[in-house]
Amino acid sequence: MKNTYKLMMLAGDGIGPEVMAEVSKLANWLNSNEDIGLELEDELVGGASIDVNKIPVTDATIQKCKEADAVMLGAVGGAKWDDVDYNIRPEAGLLKIRKDLDLFANLRPAIVFDALLDASSLKPDIIQGLDILIVRELTGGVYFGEPRGIETMPDGQQRGFNTQTYTTSEIERVTEVAFDLARKRSKKVTSCEKANVMESGKLWRQVVTNLHKNHTDIELSHMYADNCAMQLLRNPKQFDVIVTDNLFGDILSDEAAMLTGSLGMLPSASLGKTDPSTGKRYAMYEPVHGSAPDIAGQGKANPLATILSFAMCLRYSLDQGALAEKIEQAVQDILNNGLRTADIMAHNCQEISTSAMGDAVIDHIKSILRKAA
Numbered sequence: 001m002k003n004t005y006k007l008m009m010l011a012g013d014g015i016g017p018e019v020m021a022e023v024s025k026l027a028n029w030l031n032s033n034e035d036i037g038l039e040l041e042d043e044l045v046g047g048a049s050i051d052v053n054k055i056p057v058t059d060a061t062i063q064k065c066k067e068a069d070a071v072m073l074g075a076v077g078g079a080k081w082d083d084v085d086y087n088i089r090p091e092a093g094l095l096k097i098r099k100d101l102d103l104f105a106n107l108r109p110a111i112v113f114d115a116l117l118d119a120s121s122l123k124p125d126i127i128q129g130l131d132i133l134i135v136r137e138l139t140g141g142v143y144f145g146e147p148r149g150i151e152t153m154p155d156g157q158q159r160g161f162n163t164q165t166y167t168t169s170e171i172e173r174v175t176e177v178a179f180d181l182a183r184k185r186s187k188k189v190t191s192c193e194k195a196n197v198m199e200s201g202k203l204w205r206q207v208v209t210n211l212h213k214n215h216t217d218i219e220l221s222h223m224y225a226d227n228c229a230m231q232l233l234r235n236p237k238q239f240d241v242i243v244t245d246n247l248f249g250d251i252l253s254d255e256a257a258m259l260t261g262s263l264g265m266l267p268s269a270s271l272g273k274t275d276p277s278t279g280k281r282y283a284m285y286e287p288v289h290g291s292a293p294d295i296a297g298q299g300k301a302n303p304l305a306t307i308l309s310f311a312m313c314l315r316y317s318l319d320q321g322a323l324a325e326k327i328e329q330a331v332q333d334i335l336n337n338g339l340r341t342a343d344i345m346a347h348n349c350q351e352i353s354t355s356a357m358g359d360a361v362i363d364h365i366k367s368i369l370r371k372a373a
């Protein structure tokens with residue numbers, strides 16, 4: 001009997017529906033050709049939900065996200081909703097899903113495909129073969145800490161303030177995720193903070209060090225976040241998994257992403273708490289890019305970031321690592337064969353549309369299967 005899984009499909013706005021259509025096409029092909037059953041259910045999010053429901057995500061959709069094995073999201077936002085009330089803007093729907101599913105660990109791989117070496121602003125020998133994973137704490141730290149605000153002081157000046165705060169359990173759970181992921185890779189974790197100048201960083205280092213006593217098969221090192229920012233440019237291949245807090249992770253993951261050079265190629269995953277009634281870990285998978293209103297509806301969007309996010313979903317939520325590898329191999333082959341969407345177009349390559357790129361992924365999986373037979 002086939003293993004069956006439920007996927008919530010939240011296409012969203014702009015190019016979201018275009019890139020998610022390619023994931024649905026691939027999932028349906030896998031249903032017919034591989035030993036897996038994927039039940040897809042579409043729901044509205046972002047501006048598309050505001051238009052129908054007056055809010056960017058409904059409680060019913062959140063409930064369905066909790067009941068699914070995983071959530072796939074396209075992108076949200078667009079000029080049409082720029083003037084809606086701040087609390088119901090499209091992005092608020094995304095933040096609500098992250099909060100309600102307690103998605104505390106954000107995974108951002110930075111992988112350099114040989115065929116796209118020239119897209120990076122770094123020298124090829126520094127980034128060739130790069131494959132690192134940044135695990136960013138997503139629900140705590142200075143973006144959420146209290147007190148926060150802007151106040152007027154007795155001398156009439158204004159003072160803006162935020163609070164960086166982390167508890168032991170918040171640090172432990174994201175570090176556990178990093179150690180578990182490293183175990184399936186090269187077993188190396190670098191933990192980044194500013195223990196030299198911040199008490200929260202000092203606690204972070206202590207908690208990670210203590211937790212490591214239960215994970216001695218993993219090589220752990222500590223690095224100040226500013227040094228990590230430099231090392232990512234100097235010698236990024238020294239890293240495997242980097243675990244860090246919300247603020248440093250925001251900056252370091254964008255920096256690492258740009259080592260690879262192309263927004264349309266970057267997948268991400270956000271992992272949450274485990275539901276006590278089902279034993280399933282909440283999770284959402286989405287491309288790093290936004291809704292790209294400038295190219296929406298023109299068949300120009302690169303669907304590979306979303307397809308690679310789907311591969312992460314297969315690996316981390318559905319325990320289908322072998323299928324994920326086939327998809328990643330297919331993407332590699334396609335790029336090596338010179339097929340490109342407009343955003344990654346290069347000399348001597350062939351420009352193809354969003355849906356032709358989705359078809360090419362399926363064709364290459366077919367040829368991988370033929371070779372294996």
Ligand code: NAD
Pocket residue numbers: 015019074075076077078079091094263264286288289290291292293294295300301302303305343
């Ligand atoms: P963006 O990522 O949407 O676009 C930036 C540039 O990259 C654009 O030129 C776009 O055409 C290009 N691009 C992005 N994805 C691409 C793809 N898959 N294929 C080819 N080209 C691609 O960022 P932006 O322009 O700053 O934001 C547009 C909207 O998206 C805004 O409303 C913003 O709030 C929203 N946004 C949403 C998310 C999300 O849903 N997670 C993330 C970032 C931005």
